[in-house]
Every structure is written in C-alpha cells, then in structure tokens.
Amino acid sequence: xxxxxLVFDVxxxxxxxxxxxxxxxxxxxxxxxxxxxxxxxADAWRGRYGPSMETVRSGARPFVDLDTLQAExxxxxxxxxxxxxxxxxxxxxxxxxxxxxxxxxxxxxSLRRLRARHLLAPNSNGHVRLMADLARRNGxxxxxxxxxxxxxxxxPKPALYRDAVAAFGFAPAETxxxxxxxxxxxxxxSHGLSTAHIARPREHGPGGGETAPKVPVxxxxxxxxxxxxxxxx
Amino acid sequence: xxxxxLVFDVxxxxxxxxxxxxxxxxxxxxxxxxxxxxxxxADAWRGRYGPSMETVRSGARPFVDLDTLQAExxxxxxxxxxxxxxxxxxxxxxxxxxxxxxxxxxxxxSLRRLRARHLLAPNSNGHVRLMADLARRNGxxxxxxxxxxxxxxxxPKPALYRDAVAAFGFAPAETxxxxxxxxxxxxxxSHGLSTAHIARPREHGPGGGETAPKVPVxxxxxxxxxxxxxxxx
Numbered sequence: 001x002x003x004x005x006l007v008f009d010v011x012x013x014x015x016x017x018x019x020x021x022x023x024x025x026x027x028x029x030x031x032x033x034x035x036x037x038x039x040x041x042a043d044a045w046r047g048r049y050g051p052s053m054e055t056v057r058s059g060a061r062p063f064v065d066l067d068t069l070q071a072e073x074x075x076x077x078x079x080x081x082x083x084x085x086x087x088x089x090x091x092x093x094x095x096x097x098x099x100x101x102x103x104x105x106x107x108x109x110s111l112r113r114l115r116a117r118h119l120l121a122p123n124s125n126g127h128v129r130l131m132a133d134l135a136r137r138n139g140x141x142x143x144x145x146x147x148x149x150x151x152x153x154x155x156p157k158p159a160l161y162r163d164a165v166a167a168f169g170f171a172p173a174e175t176x177x178x179x180x181x182x183x184x185x186x187x188x189x190s191h192g193l194s195t196a197h198i199a200r201p202r203e204h205g206p207g208g209g210e211t212a213p214k215v216p217v218x219x220x221x222x223x224x225x226x227x228x229x230x231x232x233x
Numbered sequence: 234x235x236x237x238x239l240v241f242d243v244x245x246x247x248x249x250x251x252x253x254x255x256x257x258x259x260x261x262x263x264x265x266x267x268x269x270x271x272x273x274x275a276d277a278w279r280g281r282y283g284p285s286m287e288t289v290r291s292g293a294r295p296f297v298d299l300d301t302l303q304a305e306x307x308x309x310x311x312x313x314x315x316x317x318x319x320x321x322x323x324x325x326x327x328x329x330x331x332x333x334x335x336x337x338x339x340x341x342x343s344l345r346r347l348r349a350r351h352l353l354a355p356n357s358n359g360h361v362r363l364m365a366d367l368a369r370r371n372g373x374x375x376x377x378x379x380x381x382x383x384x385x386x387x388x389p390k391p392a393l394y395r396d397a398v399a400a401f402g403f404a405p406a407e408t409x410x411x412x413x414x415x416x417x418x419x420x421x422x423s424h425g426l427s428t429a430h431i432a433r434p435r436e437h438g439p440g441g442g443e444t445a446p447k448v449p450v451x452x453x454x455x456x457x458x459x460x461x462x463x464x465x466x
Contacts, residue, residue, distance in 0.1 A: 067402075119365055128400040132352055132376040143365040145377045149400060167361040167382060169300075 003194060003231060005168040006114055007123035007146060009155075009179035012203045014122075014224075015101040015134060018042045019205075024097030028090055033083045039205050041081055048073035053125060053154040063152040065127035071095045098126075099133040104200070108139050110224035113233040119143045123164045123177065125154050144168075156187035165193065178227065182214040194218040196227050236427060236464060238401040239347055240356035240379060242388075242412035244279075245436040247355075247457075248334040248367060251275045252438075257330030261323055266316045272438050274314055281306035286358060286387040296385040298360035304328045331359075332366040337433070341372050343457035346466045352376045356397045356410065358387050377401075389420035398426065411460065415447040427451040429460050 011017045022038035025045075029036055052069040055061050074091055078084075086094075114120060120142050122131045127149035135142060146167050151159040165175045172192030179185050180200040189195050196219035203209030213220050221227040244250045255271035258278075262269055285302040288294050307324055311317070319327075347353060353375050355364045360382035368375060379400050384392040398408045405425030412418050413433035422428050429452035436442030446453050454460040 119362075128377045128379075129352075129402045132401070135376070141374055143368070143378075144361045146361075150383060168365070169362045 001171065001173045001194070003118060003176045004170040004174040005119040005121070006176045006178055006196075007121050007164045007193075009177075009181060009184050010122050010124035010126055010131065010134065010147075011101075012200055012209065013178060013180040013198055014107050014140075015103050015138070016203075017046065017098070017101050018203065020101035021045060021097050024100060025094065028093050028097075029083060029086070032086050032090075033081060036081065036083070041077065043204065043207065044080060045070070045073060045077045048077065049125075057154050057157055063148075066098070066125060066130060066148065067095050067127070070098060099130055100137065101134060103138045103140070104223065106223050106225045110228050111140055113228040114224075114231065115141060115143075117233055118176075118231075119168050121146045121164070121167070123147045123155075123160060155184060158187075158191060161188050161191040161193055165191070176218070178224075180210055182210060185213065185217055186215045189215070189217075196221065198222075198224060198227065234404065234406045234427070236351065236409045237403040237407040238352040238354070239409045239411055239429075240354050240397045240426075242410075242414060242417050243355050243357035243359055243364065243367065243380075244334075245433055245442065246411060246413040246431055247340050247373075248336050248371070249436075250279065250331070250334050251436065253334035254278060254330050257333060258327065261326050261330070262316060262319065265319050265323075266314060269314065269316070274310065276437060276440065277313060278303070278306060278310045281310065282358075290387050290390055296381075299331070299358060299363060299381065300328050300360070303331060332363055333370065334367060336371045336373070337456065339456050339458045343461050344373055346461040347457075347464065348374060348376075350466055351464075352401050354379045354397070354400070356380045356388075356393060388417060391420075391424060394421050394424040394426055398424070409451070411457075413443055415443060418446065418450055419448045422448070422450075429454065431455075431457060431460065 008014055021042035025041045026038040052073050056063055078086060121144040124147040128145050131145045146164045148154055151163045153159045165172045173194050176194045176196055177185060177188035178196045180198045185195040185197055195217040197213035197217045199211045199222050200209040201211045219227060219230050221230060241247055254275035258274045259271040285306050289296055311319060354377040357380040361378050364378045379397045381387050384396045386392045398405045406427050409427045409429055410421035411429045413431045413436060418428040418430055428450040430446035430450045432444045432455050433442040434444045452460060452463050454463060
C-alpha cells in the first residue's frame with residue numbers, strides 16, 4: 001500500500017534533545033552549578049519524562065502539556081544534582097530549553113524531500129506551541145501538528161495513533177509512523193499504521209540509542225535521508 | 234497589548250468558496266444539469282452549512298467533520314435544483330470541491346508577511362485534512378491547524394476560541410481572531426481575543442458580503458494586506 005502521510009516522533013527522532021538541553025542547562029545553571037555534568041543533567045530530566053506523563057495517561061489527572069510536566073519534574077532533578085538557589089525566572093527559562101532544540105543534521109532537507117509527495121505532521125508528546133517553536137527554529141514545514149495537543153493524552157495511548165490517522169483521512173496503512181523508538185512503532189503498528197524506524201545511535205549520548213528496530217517494521221533506515229530514498233522521494 | 238498569534242476564519246475570509254464551489258459544480262454536474270446556475274448552487278449548499286453544524290453544536294450527535302456534513306447536505310441541494318441521477322462517485326467529487334478553493338488574491342503574500350513576526354493558524358470549521366489541502370493548493374504555511382478538528386466542535390462554541398488561545402499559549406488579547414464575519418468576531422471577543430475584521434464584499438457574489446464590522450473590533454481592514462500594514466508587518 002502506498003504511503004500518503006508521514007507522522008513523526010520528534011524528541012530523539014527529529015531533534016537532538018540531549019545536546020540542546022545540555023547546552024541550555026550549562027548556560028543557565030552556570031552561576032549555581034559551575035561544574036555541572038550537563039549531559040547527565042539532560043539525561044536525568046529526560047528520565048522523568050515517562051513517569052510524569054503516566055499521571056495523565058492513567059487518568060489520575062486531566063491533560064496538562066509537556067511544559068507543565070517538565071516544570072514539575074525540574075525541582076527533583078535540581079535536588080539530585082545538589083543545585084540550590086535557582087530563581088523561578090531561571091527555572092522557567094530552563095523549561096524553554098525544550099523549545100530550543102536543533103534537529104539532527106539531515107532532517108530539514110529530508111523533510112523538504114518527503115513533503116513534496118506526502119502530508120507531514122509531528123505525532124509527538126509535545127504540544128502545539130512546543131512543536132511550532134521547534135519547527136520555526138529549524139525551518140521545518142508541517143501540514144498540521146498532531147500528537148499530545150491534538151489528542152489531549154500521551155503516547156502510547158491509542159488516541160494518539162487513531163487521531164493521527166483520522167486527521168489526514170487516509171487508511172491506517174497509508175499513514176507512516178516514523179520514530180527512533182521501537183515501543184512507539186509497536187504501538188503504531190497495533191493500530192494498523194505502517195512504521196519506519198530511524199537509527200539514532202547517539203540519542204542518549206554515551207548511553208547510546210537504538211541502532212536498529214527491536215520489532216517488525218515496514219521500513220528501517222539509518223537516517224531520514226535514507227527513508228526518503230526508500231520512499232522514492 | 235502586542236499581537237503574537239493570528240488565528241483565521243477560512244471560508245470567506247481567506248478563500249473564495251463561492252467561485253470555487255461554483256466552478257467545480259458546473260464542471261461535475263454538466264452532464265446532469267446543463268443549464269445549472271452554479272453560483273446559486275454554491276449559495277444553496279453553503280446555506281446548509283450552519284444548520285448542519287448545529288446538530289454537533291447542540292450535542293445531538295458526536296463530532297463529525299465538514300466533509301461528512303457537506304455530503305449529508307448535498308442530496309437536498311441537488312433535489313432543490315431538480316438534479317437527478319448523480320452517481321455516488323460524482324457526489325464524492327463534489328464534496329472534494331471544498332478542498333479545491335482558491336484564496337482571495339492578496340492572501341498568500343499577506344500571510345507570508347504576517348508569518349515573519351507572528352504564529353499563524355486557521356481557526357475554521359474545516360477539519361485538518363481540509364485545511365491542509367487548501368494550504369497546499371494555495372502555497373500557505375501555517376504553524377498549526379486549529380479549529381473544528383482540534384476542538385471537535387464548531388464555532389461559535391467556546392472551545393474553538395479557548396483552545397486556539399491555549400494552543401499557542403499567549404494571553405487571549407495577544408491572540409488575534411481574523412474573520413470577515415462579525416458573529417465570529419463577537420464570539421472571539423467574548424473570550425478575550427483581539428479581533429480583526431476583513432471586508433469581503435463579494436463573498437456571496439451578487440448577494441454581497443460584509444464591507445465593515447457590525448460589532449466593535451480591534452482592527453478593521455479592507456483586505457489582509459491592509460491588516461498586515463496595520464500590524465506593522
């Protein structure tokens with residue numbers, strides 16, 4: 001079946017969250033933690049991401065966006081690194097670090113190629129403003145912003161995949177979920193979407209990242225340019 | 234207060250639905266209605282738009298998108314014009330007429346100017362795919378698609394205005410609702426949004442269109458280029 005629309009995981013798949021968060025944390029926390037291991041700080045903050053979303057996924061609280069969750073997780077991360085005295089204004093700027101991330105190098109050109117023949121949208125746990133800011137910063141053009149803001153829930157809840165299919169109106173198999181994370185692709189496949197795995201071996205820095213899918217996928221590529229090749233773009 | 238984001242009504246404000254629907258109806262219905270008054274046909278179909286949405290607004294049925302509503306309204310319009318024997322495939326193509334509309338002439342350039350300093354999104358009763366198709370056809374770039382698809386309801390229900398503000402995260406008064414229809418702007422203003430009226434004197438063809446706002450607005454312009462001037466873009 002022909003792929004008509006591509007929907008993308010963003011953090012790790014399109015953008016290098018670790019380098020960007022580390023860069024902003026080093027800059028903003030320099031007065032409070034001069035010898036900070038900023039990469040480890042980024043990893044620790046990202047480590048709170050899954051558990052923080054679970055409170056929404058489980059229905060324990062109504063939907064709140066990722067800025068809210070990141071702000072709530074921050075004090076615990078600061079404490080773990082022994083950092084004290086960070087003013088509220090600096091904490092707010094730290095949350096904005098997630099809006100100031102750069103893409104992996106091949107992404108902007110590859111998205112332009114893919115968009116010539118397909119509809120494109122992020123299907124991320126980031127909300128509308130976060131996706132819009134990342135797109136602007138990196139010169140990305142999407143046809144819509146789907147994902148957590150659109151579905152008021154977090155992956156891997158079914159709504160995210162079903163709504164992404166319904167929003168563009170193609171058959172599930174004509175909608176390609178693109179991610180560097182096998183669990184995201186397994187969830188997408190369970191709702192009938194086609195899937196593409198992108199290797200991001202440095203997503204977690206020294207901690208690595210997925211170099212190949214751990215689940216059956218429709219496409220597997222070393223980067224987004226290779227996926228565009230595979231789709232004939 | 235500075236305007237940070239613009240959200241747009243689309244049918245009538247950005248695109249000339251009457252000419253486009255009439256063009257497609259004349260083309261597709263020629264074998265079944267050789268002497269069709271295609272403009273009147275477009276007006277009649279558009280006339281069903283409000284009542285058809287009311288079934289969703291009232292809660293009498295769950296959200297269905299505008300393609301569904303237009304398809305449901307079509308048989309009644311065909312009957313009123315005495316047109317019979319139109320096959321299902323042609324009916325489906327007629328519904329697609331709403332995806333093949335052209336903007337008013339100044340719109341693409343004006344949106345480019347406005348986007349240099351503001352976030353932009355449609356806040357229309359059209360759903361994601363419909364907005365994406367109209368944007369592609371006319372070379373428009375938006376930062377997100379808000380409106381009926383995002384809110385699962387139809388203007389002037391409060392969710393459409395509240396969600397449009399929340400999606401970009403600015404203050405309500407920093408979010409500018411742009412429309413050629415005073416009732417849409419009155420609803421937006423009741424939720425604290427700033428408002429801009431665009432004159433579209435030919436929206437309804439010979440039937441006219443609003444040449445000036447009937448309610449208090451923040452900005453009033455003869456077209457989108459004039460609004461961009463007023464905003465200093």
